[in-house]
Amino acid sequence: MIGPLVILASVVHLFGGEVLQRILTVLFINLVMVLGLQIFMGNSGVVSFAQIGFMGIGAYASALFSMSPQAKAMALRNLYSWLVPVQVPFALAVIIGGLMAALVAALVGYPLMRLSGAAAVIATFALLIIVHTVLINWSEVTNGPRTLFGLDGYTTLWVSVAAGILFLLVALWFKETPLGLQLRASREDEAAAASIGIDIVWVRWVAFVLAAFITGVAGALWAHFITSFSPLAFYLPQTFLIISMAIIGGSASVSGAVVGALAVTAIFEGVRGIENALNIAAVFPFAVSGLTEVCLSIAMILILILRPSGIMGSRELRL
Amino acid sequence: MLSVEDLYAGYGAILALRGVSLQVKAGELVALIGANGAGKSTLMATIAGVLRPFRGQITFEGQSLLALSPEEIVRRGIALVPEGRRIFPSLTVAENLRLGAATRRDKAAVERDIEEMCTRFPILGKRFHQPGGTLSGGEQQQLAIARALMARPRLLMMDEPSLGLSPILVDEVFAMIRQLHKSGVTILLVEQNVERTLDIANRVYLLNTGRVECQGTPEQLRAQVDIVGAYLGDMWRGD
Numbered sequence: 001m002i003g004p005l006v007i008l009a010s011v012v013h014l015f016g017g018e019v020l021q022r023i024l025t026v027l028f029i030n031l032v033m034v035l036g037l038q039i040f041m042g043n044s045g046v047v048s049f050a051q052i053g054f055m056g057i058g059a060y061a062s063a064l065f066s067m068s069p070q071a072k073a074m075a076l077r078n079l080y081s082w083l084v085p086v087q088v089p090f091a092l093a094v095i096i097g098g099l100m101a102a103l104v105a106a107l108v109g110y111p112l113m114r115l116s117g118a119a120a121v122i123a124t125f126a127l128l129i130i131v132h133t134v135l136i137n138w139s140e141v142t143n144g145p146r147t148l149f150g151l152d153g154y155t156t157l158w159v160s161v162a163a164g165i166l167f168l169l170v171a172l173w174f175k176e177t178p179l180g181l182q183l184r185a186s187r188e189d190e191a192a193a194a195s196i197g198i199d200i201v202w203v204r205w206v207a208f209v210l211a212a213f214i215t216g217v218a219g220a221l222w223a224h225f226i227t228s229f230s231p232l233a234f235y236l237p238q239t240f241l242i243i244s245m246a247i248i249g250g251s252a253s254v255s256g257a258v259v260g261a262l263a264v265t266a267i268f269e270g271v272r273g274i275e276n277a278l279n280i281a282a283v284f285p286f287a288v289s290g291l292t293e294v295c296l297s298i299a300m301i302l303i304l305i306l307r308p309s310g311i312m313g314s315r316e317l318r319l
Numbered sequence: 320m321l322s323v324e325d326l327y328a329g330y331g332a333i334l335a336l337r338g339v340s341l342q343v344k345a346g347e348l349v350a351l352i353g354a355n356g357a358g359k360s361t362l363m364a365t366i367a368g369v370l371r372p373f374r375g376q377i378t379f380e381g382q383s384l385l386a387l388s389p390e391e392i393v394r395r396g397i398a399l400v401p402e403g404r405r406i407f408p409s410l411t412v413a414e415n416l417r418l419g420a421a422t423r424r425d426k427a428a429v430e431r432d433i434e435e436m437c438t439r440f441p442i443l444g445k446r447f448h449q450p451g452g453t454l455s456g457g458e459q460q461q462l463a464i465a466r467a468l469m470a471r472p473r474l475l476m477m478d479e480p481s482l483g484l485s486p487i488l489v490d491e492v493f494a495m496i497r498q499l500h501k502s503g504v505t506i507l508l509v510e511q512n513v514e515r516t517l518d519i520a521n522r523v524y525l526l527n528t529g530r531v532e533c534q535g536t537p538e539q540l541r542a543q544v545d546i547v548g549a550y551l552g553d554m555w556r557g558d
Contacts, residue, residue, distance in 0.1 A: 181414055185421075188407040189407060192401055196421055196422075197393030199388070
């Protein structure tokens with residue numbers, strides 16, 4: 001699984017153009033996010049809509065620590081004065097981004113982890129909305145609903161590849177740890193898991209915090225790839241994209257995250273190319289837009305009807 | 320070892336246990352019988368810590384279990400084989416067994432116990448890497464019991480282990496329980512299959528609508544068969 005990914009990245013690096021390299025970089029960042037979702041949702045069976053909120057927290061937190069004082073003075077006029085001179089190396093800023101996301105998850109996670117099924121979906125969705133509202137209104141650190149700019153583009157293709165492979169290994173490792181096994185048992189049968197002494201809230205909480213850390217790191221990487229963004233980047237379209245990757249690939253396995261990220265990116269970029277071609281050739285008397293979302297939705301519906309456990313189900317590919 | 324005193328428990332306004340008292344001594348096989356709705360499963364759930372009683376006391380080896388979480392009660396040495404087996408179907412037999420030791424920290428001893436389970440229940444060794452859901456009903460019951468034993472319980476509670484099994488498998492399950500008891504495990508057994516249960520138990524409690532109707536050795540209970548039969552009707556004749 002890792003071999004083909006590295007070969008794909010190498011081929012694109014050597015022969016692909018700028019556009020293809022950017023697509024692949026985003027693919028690997030998205031892969032990290034799907035892996036975060038897989039660690040929590042795949043092992044616990046509890047659906048979380050909150051992940052992209054953690055991506056946003058990671059993005060903004062890392063930006064505050066990686067930007068130069070001059071850039072902050074330009075982009076964040078109302079920033080707290082003690083934060084302006086703070087600047088740390090990129091790698092450390094990324095870790096801080098992940099830790100901030102994990103901290104928020106740790107604080108709000110414990111009561112949330114008592115929920116499952118529809119209640120968990122609604123509660124985590126509410127958390128996404130809350131995080132989004134805070135990002136939009138906390139102008140001091142986020143520049144409000146306006147675009148935050150002036151980040152350095154530290155995230156290259158190979159940085160994202162390295163992060164993708166690192167967290168792929170983390171996800172595979174976590175699944176087989178005693179805690180991961182207990183979490184999978186609670187997914188199968190909550191009552192039986194409790195009866196053999198598994199503390200379900202605790203094991204879910206650990207996975208939730210770990211997943212938030214990974215998603216925060218992904219957000220930090222993405223922020224230093226795109227270099228300017230607004231809170232709107234961390235909302236429903238991105239949530240939909242990541243969840244569709246997890247579902248299409250199959251959330252019960254780590255391989256499913258990889259296959260899902262690849263498949264959805266292929267669909268997304270393919271359809272976008274078709275859409276552009278249609279518009280340039282003026283085939284229709286109006287501009288075609290939204291085809292990508294329509295196709296993704298159809299793909300997700302087809303998967304849910306034909307293969308509800310995703311392309312991979314619970315099978316794992318060899319490393 | 321286990322002592323339940325004047326226990327009242329239920330669900331909302333419904334009182335399922337009305338002053339139940341019960342004792343299990345070390346090494347005993349104590350059976351709990353009674354018709355549907357007598358309160359057997361409620362009593363199990365209350366001892367396991369899943370349900371909080373309204374009134375009464377539960378002590379295990381001299382210490383109260385009342386304020387403890389289910390995990391903590393497992394850690395104190397009480398394991399439950401739940402009704403309907405409740406193994407983890409898509410996890411392998413090996414993983415199911417390992418999960419039984421979720422509350423233990425002694426890794427090397429856990430591995431040794433897994434090997435011992437495979438000797439004691441040879442079918443589990445044969446199916447070691449298969450998903451639990453692919454086992455037959457009787458095999459799953461063995462897995463459920465082995466999983467509970469992995470916690471090294473001092474008291475094993477079994478909730479209707481013969482439920483839903485074919486007559487031949489019911490024989491096997493009762494033979495297995497008798498053997499477990501002989502090997503020194505203290506057992507609290509809930510059963511509907513009264514005849515079979517009286518054959519293997521040291522002492523029996525008969526529950527009826529939330530109260531202990533009568534108790535004693537199987538011989539004493541058999542002597543009261545007329546009284547009991549009146550309450551239990553057809554069920555008394557066994558399956």
